[in-house]
């Protein structure tokens with residue numbers, strides 16, 4: 001089934017391979033249990049599941065924030081060891097924009113490069129490019145409090161992309177936004193992904209969002225947090241409002257929704 | 267343009283101008299109201315003293331105090347300069363030592379564990395009790411006064427800055443970790459800016475305390491030698507029953523305190539107004 005919908009993925013080595021990855025917190029919570037997952041270069045993958053099923057924990061482990069208590073996370077050679085300056089080859093977008101309130105948009109986006117030891121001028125030039133990429137040209141000197149929720153999220157995405165990582169991890173980035181803003185950001189995120197060509201892992205608890213965005217959806221269940229099924233979304237890109245109202249979108253959403261219900265035990 | 271604001275300024279929904287004038291009205295009120303209260307208070311004082319014919323060695327009138335301020339200005343100004351010099355040196359030392367210790371404490375937990383209790387002891391011991399010892403141990407009067415004022419002033423800066431350095435957002439810390447930030451980078455780009463509002467709140471308190479410390483210590487010392495501050499002028503005036511002069515010196519101390527408070531408030535506003543909630547005017 002998967003070969004049919006995404007034939008280009010088959011012969012390529014995965015960017016990251018998770019084998020038997022588990023995490024048990026000291027409290028005894030089995031947040032993630034025995035997850036096997038290959039992230040293919042350039043794909044858009046969503047992790048869909050009810051809240052508390054370990055999505056964030058899994059994503060954070062992929063990012064290297066908190067080691068697994070079992071299993072292994074392997075990067076394809078030439079990536080895990082890091083980018084130019086030796087840090088990990090990934091960007092992370094948190095659920096909250098997580099911007100420094102004392103710095104303007106440009107300095108917020110430039111931060112990862114500064115931390116990697118880049119010169120300020122160089123870092124700001126790259127940050128300016130990325131702000132333009134997410135549609136925020138002209139807002140370089142705005143402070144976070146002067147930006148709307150959607151704009152702050154755009155800044156956060158620009159910051160995630162500023163090191164030009166192979167992998168962008170996003171943890172329910174649009175969960176707190178209103179529906180109209182969320183649709184626009186979904187749309188713009190897809191365009192950026194297609195332009196830049198990074199591998200995207202997008203955590204969400206919204207069935208509609210996961211189907212609209214991704215090529216592949218991994219459905220997780222709680223207690224213990226584990227992967228229960230995988231759904232391929234064969235629809236071609238670009239996806240737009242036409243796709244959102246199409247019957248194939250509706251039927252895919254129904255499938256994903258059914259799998260999520262099964263995952264939640266009913 | 268949110269509706270609550272439109273409701274408040276009905277005719278002023280067209281541009282920034284009415285809002286600006288509303289804001290300047292606000293500012294006028296902020297200046298005029300305390301000023302008016304002051305005038306009424308002083309007027310009442312003046313009238314009461316005159317009507318009841320209270321002698322100046324019990325309670326002088328405000329006008330008499332002002333007269334004394336003018337006539338004794340050379341002596342009083344010299345003393346004011348000395349008190350202010352001690353205050354600001356103590357405050358500067360408090361900023362440097364308090365800030366540096368706060369950074370040291372948050373960087374090395376064991377230093378905090380070892381030293382913080384002593385900072386607390388220094389803080390809770392009444393300065394009037396320590397001052398005589400310091401004055402005996404330190405030969406130079408001005409230096410001993412400075413040390414006393416410093417002891418009183420430095421704790422708010424220390425404890426507030428420690429709180430601020432530890433208050434950086436959890437996700438931002440994760441982000442710094444993700445990009446392999448060094449300890450120094452985390453301090454410089456995350457913890458210090460996060461601590462700034464807390465530090466400034468501490469500075470506001472310490473500014474007033476440094477002045478109080480300088481005055482109290484001089485009271486305890488009781489002797490000014492060649493160069494005396496305002497506290498000594500008060501003691502001296504008391505002995506000589508020059509009560510108007512005592513009030514004049516007291517007025518100068520109060521004014522200096524107000525000026526220090528205003529100055530630290532302005533500094534805080536300047537540094538924070540772009541981003542921190544405490545310095546932002548909400549428009550709804």
Ligand SMILES: Nc1ncnc2c1ncn2[C@@H]1O[C@H](COP(=O)(O)OP(=O)(O)O)[C@@H](O)[C@H]1O
Nearest residue numbers: 025027029031050051052053054055056057058
């Ligand atoms: N640091 C932690 N310590 C202990 N338990 C945790 C911690 N973080 C998450 N958990 C628990 O692990 C489970 C999965 O959490 P999380 O990964 O945040 O789920 P999700 O992102 O899917 O909502 C939850 O039961 C949560 O309470």
Ligand SMILES: [Mg+2]
Nearest residue numbers: 055056171172
């Ligand atoms: Mg989560």
